[in-house]
Amino acid sequence: MRSGEAHDVRCLGREEGSAMKENVFGIVAGRPSLALAGRRLTVFYSETFPADLHRRNLQMADAGAEVFMLIVRGGWENDYHTTWFWRDDGVFGDETGRSDGLAIEDQARAVLEKKPDAVFMVRWASEVPLGWAGKHPDELQTGEKGRRRESSYASRLAAEGRAEMARRIVRFVESRPWGSRVIGYMAFGQDEGTTNLAIQDSLFDLSPAMQREFRRFLSEIYGTDEALREAWGDNSVRIATARVPTESEWNRARESGWLHWPDPSLTGRYRDYFLAVRRMLFFQRRTELRAIREAASRPVLTATDALKQPMLGWLIEDAFEAKARGMEYRNILLASGSIGVGPLLDAPELDALITPADYTARSVGFGWESEGIADSLRLRGKMILIEDDARSWATDERGTQGAWRSVAECRAGLLRNLAVAASRGHLPYWMNVGQGYFDDPEVLRIVKEQIPLRKLLLTRPWEETEHAIAMIIDDESPLDEDFTSGFQNLAVLRQRNDHLALTGLPYRVYLFSDLERHDFPLYRMFLFPNLFRLTEERLALIKRRLMRDGRMLVFGPGTGVSDGKRLGPEKAAELMGFPLELVAKAAARRVLAYGGAHPALAGVRGPFVYGDSHAYGPILQPPEFPRKFGAVELGRASVWWHCNRPGLVLKDHGRGASGPFPGSERGEGDCAVVFSMAVPLPACLLRSLALHAGCVPWSDEGDVVAANANMIAVHSARPGKRLLRLPRRARITDALTGGVLNECCDSFEIELCSPDTRVFLMDDPA
8 A cells, every 4th residue: 555545444353444533453554553532643652760750751741752651560568579459369459549659640640740631551560479479389480499489370370360460450540530541551471471480590490380280281182191101202101290391301311412403202291391381371461461351441452571583592691691601591482482472463362562672783783673573463463562762871871782872873773763663564662761761862852853753654554565585483493492592593583683684675574374374475585594394284385375476485404304203304305396415413504605606696796604603403404416406506515524515505496586677477386495504694695585586676785774665764884875776666755854855766866874864755656
């Protein structure tokens, strides 16, 4: 849909065709949107730091913020995590009589005195009260190092308490004079989707509650001891006495000779534990969100902070505390049940996720990505709210990664964040979690400067472009590994941050399970970094949906090493169209790519090497002479002494990829596939392969490009001229100034400062 066309309105979880004036959340012209009484809302602020919070809220109200986060804070009987709404085991209440100035009533009244038309969301964390924890030690997360304060995901008692707290909060809010101005409730849970037990201690929760629910899960899945014994390969196991694995057992198993992708016959007990935790995660989040819906007397937005699939491979303690846990660090998403999350995204209780932006790459020059699986939400007509809590020189966090060091960095960075989110149908919101990220005249001036642009971009019709790269994450893939993070860190997190965001082309991130949707959008190139398990059903899905129309499909080193029952190269060979060999060894991988030696590498000047020093295996290697099988060697592997093989291979299927020129007609079965023995793939390689599949060049390699069918933004730390190339002829308007650059063109030149972000609107020519 181009700008100016009629707006389609679809309200989620309600009747089709309901008007936005009746609902707070819906789809307007393709864009997930929030409104109150028909007024579109785009400028959100969350003040989370208690000291001086009222002044900071009023400061942002003066700047033009429309929606404010009211935070239910702890402090009951001086415990930070115990709220007035859930005080002890079976003891609930509300904030009547709270006198420390931090009640949600105090927060709302202070804002409304300054801004009578302000709108609110209510947010809370759901830690169990201190008194509850003392009475229910068997319901608390427990590792080999001891018991923690947080409740186990297996605790049904904790879920019931959270649900009652949610109901109490909603009813209290609706009883207040300002209650009708609340459009949503953000139930953050007791963590941000990854347990502290997993982060700091263990993959496995050994609490009695977890032991009980694990056995319940096994009973429902297997039914008999005989079926369990066959699945685990253990003739002595019984459902009634089966135990949760321990960290020590897992470490001993890995030391016994596991490779990174172990034989599935060795890991059944572990996989069942993680699948059980997945079910418990779903139960905990859905129970709390459902309680909000049941208690609310009118439509409201319901959201939670979880499902950080783009962060697969997150070395969180290294990233925040430089603890040097390294690539053998446990997979914290897996340990927290955050795998195969498509059904939870589909749940009717869930309207949105609300998550931070990735903290591991925020400096100017990098891209900007939500921790939550944002594009999969938008695909479902749901919403992602992304915290824009950028630090700067204005606070004592000026030395943290990515903090703005100058006004120029602040302007370019905040504008990048807005443009990336707007281009993908996401909603960013400003947030302070420390001592005044926006407490500076220059920062506030930039905020005010960008508010009209925010209102423009976040209400503009949204339509996808096919001229982009889609990274397809298999979020069930950790089940096929040795449960460490190193490979996923390279293949997903570092691939996205260090290379995919810097191709000079737009990109998206989806779940593999999204391919099953009839409305899944098609792009010129698809990148599969972690598709370890290939079944007949998955093969058929890829061939039917993606291997057509001249598209490019790129696969990483572990592609198809397992069918879920045994290791082998057969399924990968069937997918690629040439034979592969699976060698039971582990090694680091590097590839020397022949830049410029083939049309698919025409966008790269000369040879280049990529890969990493992290060792993993078994080693899936292409044939020595791929031309015998109609394939082309694009690069040479440097892996180990007995591997004299190509490391980068391309195979045309049918008439192959579309090529860089228009008019190259392709249809069913026409595509190109590329197999790489190493990750991450560099930006120059990704860009060249995408252009070979007919993707428009957009901007230069190294630039962050945020684009869809009716906008393009370019962010870079490199100054100089750029030629921006578009997929269609359009009228080009500078989104910030309103000036028209060209009435009708399919390319135009700009000049960037260092750093800089420019945003342009693409509309149909007059």
